[in-house]
Amino acid sequence: MRVLYYDCFCGISGDMNLGALIDLGVDKNYIIKELLKLNLSSEYEIEVKKGIKKGITGTKVDVILKNQQDHHNNIEETHHHGHTHGEALVHNHSEDAAYSNQKLEEHHHHNHEDKIGPDGEAALSYSHADNLEHNHGETHHKSHHHQHRNLKDIENIIKGSTLNENVKEMSLHMFIKVAEAEALVHGKSLQEVHFHEVGATDSIVDIVGAAIALDYLKVDKIMASTVQVGGGFVKCAHGVMPVPAPATVNILKHIPMKTGIVPFETTTPTGAAILAANVKEFTDNMDFVIEKTGYGLGTRELDIPNVLRVYLGNLKGKDEDIEEQYLLETNIDDMNPELYEYVEGKLFNSGALDVFKTPIIMKKGRPAIKLSVLVSQKRENQVLDVVFKETTSIGIRKFKVEKTMLNREFSKLKTRYGEVTIKNSYYEGKLVKYKAEYEDCKRLAEENNVPIREIYRSIDKVIDEG
Template sequence: KKLSLDMFERIARAEAKIHGKSLEEVHFHEVGAIDSIVDMVGAAIAIDYLKVERIMASPVQVGGGFVKCAHGLFPVPAPATMEILKDIPIKSGLVPFETTTPTGAAILAANVEKFSDKMEFSVERIGYGIGNRDLEVPNVLRVYLGTAADGLDEIDEQYILETNIDDMNPELYSYIEERLFEKGALDVFRTPIIMKKARSAIKLSILVNKKQAGAVQGVIFRETTSIGMRKFRVEKIMLQREFLALPTEYGEIKVKISYYEGKPVKYKAEYEDCRNAAVKNQVPIVTVYRTVDQEMEKRTRSEK
């Protein structure tokens, strides 16, 4: 639900800016069509179902020529499409037709973490989507499902946003953290600090990708008492990960396995799965975790 709403909101904000209206006043020309709604909700369901760690895409090919919009004929890309694709690498002119609609742009902008022509992963599965229009080049969208190449840890450029707060009701922090995660924060943490004149305060720190930084910044300024923040770039190095659906006597538990130099070095059972299994089977949650450990040990021995 959150993913699909994020896509809808991107189109709404683009339409609002183009027409000089507020978000509440905007009229959806593109997203009101049933096929557009199905596309965005379907994309959100697919992403949630696949449980991928990150999504990458090639620079966006927008096409060329002209497109008829609700307010007349416009050059490709359409105004809403271009507004949504700001700060995203694009290519144009491959064919004299529109190849990226506002709906497609919103799906990419809301979900893709990195745009690059490089394929730095090993492909496990391939999917194709074929368009109806016959073009000089294949009218095909190709999607790969894969894992990062062995021996390569993921290095991702992200940002830390920080602000010191000494005059806010502490009860509000849990609500603000929820709002930050809704807007795309990757991590949120609080550090007790002592400011000048011995004032007790909280340093609120948020880890975020570049494309979500603006939305997260908006939460800080609208929802907290802060009037300023620090922003600095960080490089995050992550172990390669894969998810395993582990069968146990309490049901299937999702386990995240981390790899270093191509070898598994640690694993962690997903808390929500363990919690749900404990509630369903009326057993202590530590019993579920213990069972996962036993099953993982059996799996490790069988692979040797």
């Protein structure tokens, strides 16, 4: 079983996550190309470069917004206006003016770094004002004319893109995590929450970029260590608050945390959302064989390495993975059938593992639909919210079930039409079946203008001959 493990000994932020996954081996050009599908490329550039923190070499990622104000105005507003964590994904603003001036001075002497534009080409121009850095990890360049997008705006951007369905689903799941946290802080509904920082382009790139990278890796399981959140105080909508800030606390609910390694915020709401939405198990026991290691670099110079470390490895053991889940069921005979597609999308975005419908006959001969939802205990409440708010159901049946899954490994296969991802399944140590990823087959069929069944035949031919 292929495992991705987040070692969050110095926390996690959105840009540190991208840096770590690229350092691990995710193709940066692939991420940049896929992000073009959001149709936001006129608003940003992506800078990827190697660097060192306390002797550790890693990758630094910055999302550069193109509509920046004069950097002096940015400094003034950063330290006298101050954003709030209550306004979603706000970065650490305990940076003092001396630190910002120091960073600006550093950028006067680093004006020849390679910058990659959203089209994948190198952008030659580079200004010290492009790198006004705000926190330990997320060094993006915030325009103070933020686009105040709400959850519906984010959904429209992602669903209106040509990203594959898995990336869309993962991206929306992470945004919903943030929306739920902000709604709880402010006592509002999900749709009433207006994102400020999270609605900014760089935060969208962080979250969707994370989904693209995780989809690229195609691991069987994502794990993480106890999450270090830092210490000290940050400015929030409620005044000066101790770290972790309210939004981060809400996102990390039921997730093990550590505090106080440094007097700064080390885990941002973006980073917290990436973990909360994707990690299957939090443990400090690394019981797997390490294949690769990657480091994503933060901004601050600390007494400890300011990096996010990730591992790619194989979890050795039996071939069947048994996981406890819940099956939720409800019989519905009085709902417009057109609404089921909408409800299914909401259920998947809320964390449902599977959704299916069964035609049934209820009392007095009434035709109906049995709506069944497979979900983990962690996501149960979010799924229940959707069922009760979006359908006519007034009751749910709940069953504990065990899901047994074969050990799976992903590999790349070259065919005459292009490269596809193959999922191999093993039982008792032997390969018993394989399946080509549908999205890859669909893409190759469209690119080569051939029937999709021809793509599948070419895959079988390569495997049979190999």
